[in-house]
Amino acid sequence: MEDARRRFRFIWIPRALMILFVVFLTMFSFDVFEMEGTLLAKLGGFVMHSIPSIVLAAFVALTWKTPLIVGIVDLVLALAYTVLVWSRGYPQWALGLALPLAVVGVLFIVSHVLDRKPTRSGGEQA
Numbered sequence: 001m002e003d004a005r006r007r008f009r010f011i012w013i014p015r016a017l018m019i020l021f022v023v024f025l026t027m028f029s030f031d032v033f034e035m036e037g038t039l040l041a042k043l044g045g046f047v048m049h050s051i052p053s054i055v056l057a058a059f060v061a062l063t064w065k066t067p068l069i070v071g072i073v074d075l076v077l078a079l080a081y082t083v084l085v086w087s088r089g090y091p092q093w094a095l096g097l098a099l100p101l102a103v104v105g106v107l108f109i110v111s112h113v114l115d116r117k118p119t120r121s122g123g124e125q126a
Contacts, residue, residue: 007114014067014107018060018074021100026053068112074105 029049033042063069078098085093 010107010111010114011067014071014104014111015060015064017100017104017107018070021104022053022057022060024100025056025097026050029053067108067115071105071108071112074101074108078102078105 029046032045032049035042035045037045059073060070063073078101081101082091082094082098085091085098
């Protein structure tokens, strides 16, 4: 029973954290409403700034049942973002976006490992 609870937690914790990360990423798009311009221009800017969030949310929605893929992609994105901001002279920015994404990626991989069913010696699924 405890094993089932632990697996359930590790299945849903990374998914919930990923949703929170997408919401966190989207929050940065709202700064466009403080700028000068018409409402239509501000809405266009909001959509443009939200593209990374939209792409990430769509990716997670499409790969919801394959946590290994989500975990690997999250780790690759975190590494790519870290390299990008480090090369531009802002290594501290990686803490705000890449570190949470890397943690979620690792949790997705742990979720995949815990969710695998043990196999019998004949290679059949139990």
